[in-house]
Amino acid sequence: MTKIAMMRCEKNENRCPLTGDFTSLAKTVQGFEKYNECDLTGVFTCRCPGDNAVGLAKILKSKGAEAIHFVTCAFSTKTDDGWDATDGGFCDHLDEIAEKVHQATGLPCVLGTAHLPKGYTPKVLD
Numbered sequence: 155m156t157k158i159a160m161m162r163c164e165k166n167e168n169r170c171p172l173t174g175d176f177t178s179l180a181k182t183v184q185g186f187e188k189y190n191e192c193d194l195t196g197v198f199t200c201r202c203p204g205d206n207a208v209g210l211a212k213i214l215k216s217k218g219a220e221a222i223h224f225v226t227c228a229f230s231t232k233t234d235d236g237w238d239a240t241d242g243g244f245c246d247h248l249d250e251i252a253e254k255v256h257q258a259t260g261l262p263c264v265l266g267t268a269h270l271p272k273g274y275t276p277k278v279l280d
């Protein structure tokens with residue numbers, strides 16, 4: 155059982171209740187495919203410009219999180235043909251935020267949760 159935390163993006167917090175993310179985690183599919191079983195430790199919201207992410211990630215670690223996943227919409231966009239990672243997402247510097255979180259916590263940071271873009275393999279900072 156791997157304890158997973160999620161970091162969502164404030165730009166989508168009033169439209170998306172993370173339904174697909176929670177379902178994918180429970181079924182260990184999409185961004186959670188590599189785990190045999192997952193347990194959700196918690197969810198926090200990143201707020202622009204992302205300076206709160208490290209502090210929130212430290213709290214998630216203190217609650218037992220073993221990995222932090224950043225939501226797919228932060229780095230990819232929904233199109234008529236599905237989600238597209240080449241078109242960017244809500245965040246233009248998510249890699250930098252994830253790297254800071256990884257360095258500060260030592261936890262694996264994964265870019266991806268639900269509805270992964272076609273051909274996309276989740277980026278893992280480990």
Ligand code: SF4
Pocket residue numbers: 162163164165200201202203204228244245246247248
């Ligand atoms: S810094 Fe990036 S991930 Fe964080 S809230 Fe802003 S756009 Fe979203």
